[in-house]
Amino acid sequence: MKNPVDRREFLKLAGLGGAVLVSGCASTIGGANASAGDDFYFVQLSDSHWGFEGPAVNPDAQGTLKKAIAAVNGLARQPDFVMFTGDLTHTTDDPKERRRRLAEFRDIIGALKVKDVHFMPGEHDASLDNGKAFKEFFGPTHYTFDHKGVHFIVVDNVSDPTAAIGDEQLQWLQADLSSQPRDARIVVFTHRPLFDLYPQWDWATRDGDRAIALLQTHENVTVFYGHIHQENHFMTGSIAHHSAKGLMFALPVAGSQPKRLPIPWDAGAPYRGLGFREVDAERAPVRYAVTERPVA
Amino acid sequence: MQAHRRILLRVGVLAGIALAGGPLVILAQPKPRIIPIRAQKFTYEPAELTLKMDEPVIFQLTTADVVMGFSVPDFKVRGTIIPGQVTEVAMTPNKVGEFIFLCDVFCGSGHENMEGTMRVVA
Numbered sequence: 001m002k003n004p005v006d007r008r009e010f011l012k013l014a015g016l017g018g019a020v021l022v023s024g025c026a027s028t029i030g031g032a033n034a035s036a037g038d039d040f041y042f043v044q045l046s047d048s049h050w051g052f053e054g055p056a057v058n059p060d061a062q063g064t065l066k067k068a069i070a071a072v073n074g075l076a077r078q079p080d081f082v083m084f085t086g087d088l089t090h091t092t093d094d095p096k097e098r099r100r101r102l103a104e105f106r107d108i109i110g111a112l113k114v115k116d117v118h119f120m121p122g123e124h125d126a127s128l129d130n131g132k133a134f135k136e137f138f139g140p141t142h143y144t145f146d147h148k149g150v151h152f153i154v155v156d157n158v159s160d161p162t163a164a165i166g167d168e169q170l171q172w173l174q175a176d177l178s179s180q181p182r183d184a185r186i187v188v189f190t191h192r193p194l195f196d197l198y199p200q201w202d203w204a205t206r207d208g209d210r211a212i213a214l215l216q217t218h219e220n221v222t223v224f225y226g227h228i229h230q231e232n233h234f235m236t237g238s239i240a241h242h243s244a245k246g247l248m249f250a251l252p253v254a255g256s257q258p259k260r261l262p263i264p265w266d267a268g269a270p271y272r273g274l275g276f277r278e279v280d281a282e283r284a285p286v287r288y289a290v291t292e293r294p295v296a
Numbered sequence: 297m298q299a300h301r302r303i304l305l306r307v308g309v310l311a312g313i314a315l316a317g318g319p320l321v322i323l324a325q326p327k328p329r330i331i332p333i334r335a336q337k338f339t340y341e342p343a344e345l346t347l348k349m350d351e352p353v354i355f356q357l358t359t360a361d362v363v364m365g366f367s368v369p370d371f372k373v374r375g376t377i378i379p380g381q382v383t384e385v386a387m388t389p390n391k392v393g394e395f396i397f398l399c400d401v402f403c404g405s406g407h408e409n410m411e412g413t414m415r416v417v418a
Contacts, residue, residue: 091402091404091405091407092405093404093405123402127402128402128404158402161363161401161402161403162365162376162400162401162402163400163402199367199369199400200369200370200395200396200398201396201398202398202400202408204369206400259409259411260408
């Protein structure tokens with residue numbers, strides 16, 4: 001059935017600025033099936049790299065995540081939920097240390113006032129053990145949930161160290177999408193970009209094009225991801241892809257310098273380039289489809 | 297129609313066969329240059345390569361420890377390097393410049409710095 005209301009595009013991406021620690025990104029998700037009263041917002045946190053040490057890029061490695069938690073707790077209106085899009089911890093070759101970092105991260109996140117918190121791994125959490133330790137602490141690495149008329153899909157493109165989603169998960173994604181109306185409001189969370197943002201810096205998903213092809217069968221799909229430690233906004237067809245800032249160090253714009261090295265800490269502007277994102281999910285505005293007809 | 301065959305063999309490796317209106321032309325290209333590359337946490341040896349434009353090469357890839365990747369995104373060329381095996385990746389650069397090759401299989405705490413430079417000259 002053709003929907004008389006046009007799909008609402010991702011409308012505004014405005015930096016909030018002003019805060020010392022965090023700048024944010026307010027976005028809206030619109031959709032045709034939204035009903036009155038279902039507006040809400042959630043917070044996306046990403047790439048806290050707990051366990052990282054590098055005073056030249058973040059002399060407050062132990063404090064930054066906690067400051068971000070405090071900033072979220074200080075929001076005048078609390079979000080409905082928080083989504084953490086991977087690289088909760090910084091990688092380590094030692095499985096015991098990996099679990100220690102995951103446990104510390106879990107304890108720190110426990111200070112959030114909002115108790116509805118969703119997690120997914122980044123390659124730093126999961127690529128060396130196929131997500132085993134992550135699952136012990138936070139459960140499945142790919143799953144779905146629904147909230148006030150929006151269908152959320154968490155896609156794992158890091159537990160396979162080759163940065164692939166894999167046939168099995170893609171089949172699961174296809175089956176899940178087939179249960180959703182074509183005009184359903186769908187939000188996808190991934191860690192890596194699904195598209196080839198800059199493979200020269202490993203900013204890609206090997207079989208991401210297959211996921212995008214599946215998602216493209218639906219009209220109202222938006223992807224939020226992390227991994228690149230900066231905002232990036234990109235369209236593939238009708239799908240908007242939005243990367244988030246990190247919470248440990250910022251990375252340079254793709255290809256802007258020879259090597260993918262973290263941006264040095266600026267004592268004159270501490271925490272610059274770090275932040276979190278608020279995403280407002282608003283119901284579609286009322287629109288009227290008008291058709292003029294002749295008398296005969 | 298009587299077929300006319302002209303065979304061009306320069307170095308010995310047949311690279312292409314073109315059939316155009318009857319005559320069979322067998323073209324040849326130079327034998328690929330073999331370039332051994334050894335990967336280990338978290339470096340390549342050598343980490344700097346110089347190739348000639350249009351020169352076919354074969355990278356012979358080995359790893360000293362764990363599974364690694366070898367990817368040259370600008371040429372859409374890659375291979376997975378398995379311990380105890382030799383992985384061969386063929387490539388003929390068709391543009392000059394300086395390009396990154398990198399490990400695209402997450403291999404440990406230094407993975408993100410595991411890369412090298414490929415210089416292609418005319």
